[in-house]
Every structure is written in C-alpha cells, then in structure tokens.
Amino acid sequence: MNKKNIFSFSLVLIAAASFITILSLLTTTKSSQAEYGDITLNHYAEKAGMPPVIFPHWFHRIRFKCKVCHPNIFEMKQGANDVTMVKIVKGDFCGKCHNGRIAWPPIYCDRCHSGKSDVVIPKARGFVK
Numbered sequence: 614m615n616k617k618n619i620f621s622f623s624l625v626l627i628a629a630a631s632f633i634t635i636l637s638l639l640t641t642t643k644s645s646q647a648e649y650g651d652i653t654l655n656h657y658a659e660k661a662g663m664p665p666v667i668f669p670h671w672f673h674r675i676r677f678k679c680k681v682c683h684p685n686i687f688e689m690k691q692g693a694n695d696v697t698m699v700k701i702v703k704g705d706f707c708g709k710c711h712n713g714r715i716a717w718p719p720i721y722c723d724r725c726h727s728g729k730s731d732v733v734i735p736k737a738r739g740f741v742k
C-alpha cells in the first residue's frame with residue numbers, strides 16, 4: 614500500500630470504530646429500563662397498590678414550551694409536587710391535559726403507572742397489555 618491508500622484505509626477504520634461505539638451506546642441506553650430524562654413519581658402510588666408513575670419528560674418537552682408546565686402546573690423540581698389521583702381527575706397537574714380533550718383521559722392507568730414494580734395493576738383497574 615502507498616501512503617495515500619494507508620491514509621484512506623485508516624479513515625475507514627476510524628469510521629467503522631466510531632460507528633460501532635455509537636451503536637453500542639445506543640443499544641446500552643435502549644436496554645436500560647427507563648429512558649433518559651424520565652421522571653419517577655412515587656410519593657403515593659406503590660403504597661396505594663399501583664406501580665410508580667413514569668413521566669416521560671422529553672416526550673412532553675418536545676411538544677410543549679417549558680412555561681406551559683413550569684412553574685404554573687409543576688414546580689421545576691423532582692418530587693416537589695404533591696400530585697394525587699383525585700387532583701388529576703379534578704383537572705390539576707397531569708389532569709390539565711389528560712382530560713380527554715388535550716390528551717387522553719386518565720382512564721388508561723398503565724400508561725402512566727408504568728414503573729417497574731412487584732405491584733401489578735389488576736385487570737379491573739384498566740390493565741390492558
């Protein structure tokens with residue numbers, strides 16, 4: 614091989630190596646249970662017999678400006694908001710949107726109570742999987 618060929622060959626090697634690194638990074642994040650930026654809310658849920666709530670922050674951040682939620686609906690600090698199911702059903706917190714108008718209503722329990730837990734949602738409570 615002449616100099617030029619060695620040069621382009623090493624470029625290919627570097628490209629392949631970074632591709633593999635990126636690929637493995639992607640698969641390791643995929644295999645972890647929660648997605649990056651997910652927030653767990655579990656002040657009451659597990660104690661009350663429901664799996665913890667996993668709030669997909671990024672999913673919402675892509676769709677809404679921060680100020681839609683902060684600070685009017687949620688204090689911008691993990692665990693700082695006293696969210697309960699009754700408040701949601703009455704239209705506070707998640708219920709500002711999950712009311713059947715802006716987003717689906719809070720009848721699909723397992724969509725929010727999706728945390729890993731020994732607690733299993735009973736069929737009677739809308740577990741649909």
Ligand code: HEC
Nearest residue numbers: 652668673674677678679681682687689690691692693694
């Ligand atoms: C749909 C509503 C919503 C939107 C939009 C939203 N957030 Fe949040 N955010 C939340 C909720 C819910 C929590 C968790 C609060 C809790 O745990 O009590 C939170 C928590 C946070 C926290 C604290 C997390 C931690 O680990 O301490 C930060 C920081 C934050 N948000 C920043 C932002 C920024 C910046 C944006 C815009 C790019 C944004 N949020 C958009 C709902 C939202």
Ligand code: HEC
Nearest residue numbers: 666667668669672677681706707709710715716717724725
């Ligand atoms: C500002 C409005 C708003 C607030 C507040 C809000 N959501 Fe949502 N949420 C949405 C919208 C819009 C969707 C998308 C609905 C659809 O796809 O039909 C959504 C979807 C979701 C999804 C499904 C994500 C997916 O991958 O499909 C979950 C889970 C969820 N929200 C949980 C919550 C929880 C828990 C809270 C309260 C901590 C909350 N949301 C507060 C607007 C909101």
Ligand code: HEC
Nearest residue numbers: 654655656657658661666696697698707711719721722725
């Ligand atoms: C839009 C998201 C969402 C949906 C849908 C939802 N929940 Fe919740 N739920 C929450 C959040 C957030 C909390 C507060 C989490 C915490 O800190 O423990 C909560 C808390 C609870 C609690 C703890 C006690 C209490 O009174 O707050 C119970 C029990 C509960 N939910 C039952 C249900 C049942 C049953 C359903 C379906 C009929 C359901 N949830 C659907 C978001 C949701």
